[in-house]
Amino acid sequence: MNQVADQWLDYECIDAGNGEKLERWKDIILRRPDPQVIWPVDTEDSLWKNPHAHYHRSKSGGGHWEYKKKFKESWTISFKELRFKVSPTGFKHTGLFPEQAANWDFMMKKIKDSKRDDIRVLNLFAYTGGATMACAAAGASEVVHVDASKGMVSWAKENMVLSHLEDKKIRFIVDDVLKFVQREKRRGRTYHAIIMDPPSYGRGPNGEVWKLEEQLYPLISACMEILDEDPLFFLVNSYTTGFPPTVLHNLLNSTVLKKHPNGYLETGEIGLPITKSHTILPCGIYGRWVKK
Structure with missing residues (x-):
């Protein structure tokens, strides 16, 4: 899909x-x-x-x-x-990945349609907060935004103000995502929805090295310890070239679906329409576990 x-x-x-x-x-x-x-x-x-x-x-x-x-x-x-x-940055980016709007629509619909009063969302590798703002605007009771870059977290706070979401419960955390997840487990905290958009390679705030092919499975496995017993959705997005959707399907099948068989998996490419040619610009892949 x-x-x-x-x-x-x-x-x-x-x-x-x-x-x-x-x-x-x-x-x-x-x-x-x-x-x-x-x-x-x-x-x-x-x-x-x-x-x-x-x-x-x-x-x-x-x-x-x-x-x-x-x-x-x-x-x-x-x-x-x-x-x-x-804003154009020195690394060609602009602070926003517009193709992610397809995921924002999905998250917002799931949160609104759930009719739940208490939905806690964890957004890992959260960047400037597109998914954070989408979930908060849709009615999540709490969104925890985690990214290793202090500058990106500051940018996300600006987006919160621009979207008039200051009255929503949004926690902004500058941290290594795996260390944060492990601490949340020790605190006994759980989340009804977990989102992650990991890079191919990166470093945490204290120099922690992230390699997608080595650490994605351990991270997803760690997230299983803090995913609520009655979860709403679990979403992974990836821009890594040559990383097929089947990889995400297999990862989610052996982790989230195995622990929560009352859901189903969706995986595929994510993209943007190209106006002039009426074709699609490929922009990575996604994998979702969704409650039935």
């Missing part, structure tokens, strides 16, 4: 080809590299040639933005009732 984030008004993938994508973020046009875009561009029109900014990847790693038109350092875009700060 594939998911496409096709409910945006403030974001649009206009075109993609030759290793790059052309995007509209509200009224700002950005041209950024994308390693999965291996097909050609039909024609490079004026938007391709004159975006507001163009990120050039360096052969030695990293890269830089070429600014062609003046615009604010940061601006705000909306997805339904949510609002987020967008």
Whole structure:
């Protein structure tokens, strides 16, 4: 089952080809590299040639933005009732992954439809808080937002204010995710929904090394110790190139579904519609355990 984030008004993938994508973020046009875009561009029109900014990847790693038109350092875009700060960063990112709106819609619907008053959500590798804000806005009684980057957690707090969610119970934690999960087990804390969006490689706040292929299974297994006896959903998202959805299916089958057979699994690709070609831009994979 594939998911496409096709409910945006403030974001649009206009075109993609030759290793790059052309995007509209509200009224700002950005041209950024994308390693999965291996097909050609039909024609490079004026938007391709004159975006507001163009990120050039360096052969030695990293890269830089070429600014062609003046615009604010940061601006705000909306997805339904949510609002987020967008700003080009030194690593080509903008502080938001728009394809994740497909997951936000899923989370919000599950929380709203559950009719439960007490839903505790844990968001691991939470970045700038797209999923955090979605769950809080949908009515979760508590959302715990964990990320190793102090800067990203600060950005998430800004998104909370932009989305007018200051009155919601959101806990922001700067920590290594596995260490946090292990501490929550010792505290006897449980969650009705757990979300994780792990990188291929990363480091915790104290230099802890994260390698997806080595540590994803131990992390999911540790999460089983703090997943409530009556869970709502468990979601894993991955951008790792060459990591097929079947891997997530097998991981969730041997962990979450094994412990909670009253649910079912969904796995597949997640993507964005490309306006010009009417095709889909692949943006990683997802796996979900969902209560029946």
